[in-house]
Amino acid sequence: MNRMKEYISRYIAIDVFLCFIFLCSCTKDYFEESYRVYKLRFDYHQNDNRVSFEVYKENPLSEDEGSMTIVKRDDAKPIFTGTTDENGKFTGTLVGSTLLKEVYLYAKIEDNISCVRITFSGDNIAASIYENQNQPTTTE
Known part of the structure; x- marks a missing residue:
């Protein structure tokens, strides 16, 4: 059971990190005006x-x-x-x-x-x- 929680926590952390990277790259394209x-x-x-x-x-x-x-x-x-x-x-x-x-x-x-x-x-x-x-x- 502990191993399953560790596995799920690791994937949630990776997903959150990837979402953060994606949102940061989108911000430049959509919100910064030259x-x-x-x-x-x-x-x-x-x-x-x-x-x-x-x-x-x-x-x-x-x-x-x-x-x-x-x-x-x-x-x-x-x-x-x-x-x-x-x-x-x-x-x-x-x-x-x-x-x-x-x-x-x-x-x-x-x-x-x-x-x-x-x-x-x-x-x-x-x-x-x-x-x-x-x-x-x-x-x-």
């Missing part, structure tokens, strides 16, 4: 006008079902906020996930809302946004 530094360059083409903007991982706008108007979602959280210089230009950096492939650039200029999707590869996120333009002119 980050990189992205270079931001935006130009709103504004003379003597600073523009406050926000950068999102997903579209911060949605259609209000009741009034059929476009509104900013309450649950949208920016990954970066900034303000351009007096000519509407901004240069800076953003630390973000290496999985980032597109961002949404949101700004309210006077009473007009501007929200453009920017797709990119590499570490440069750049756009030139003109008034009344639906999509930005991207630059590499």
Whole structure:
């Protein structure tokens, strides 16, 4: 009987150890996210006008079902906020996930809302946004 308990205890200890090793190797793959530094360059083409903007991982706008108007979602959280210089230009950096492939650039200029999707590869996120333009002119 003692020999049987010793045999079972040994196999339980080995199983626990193997489970621990397996879980440690999974943790790296599933829970560690890599980050990189992205270079931001935006130009709103504004003379003597600073523009406050926000950068999102997903579209911060949605259609209000009741009034059929476009509104900013309450649950949208920016990954970066900034303000351009007096000519509407901004240069800076953003630390973000290496999985980032597109961002949404949101700004309210006077009473007009501007929200453009920017797709990119590499570490440069750049756009030139003109008034009344639906999509930005991207630059590499």
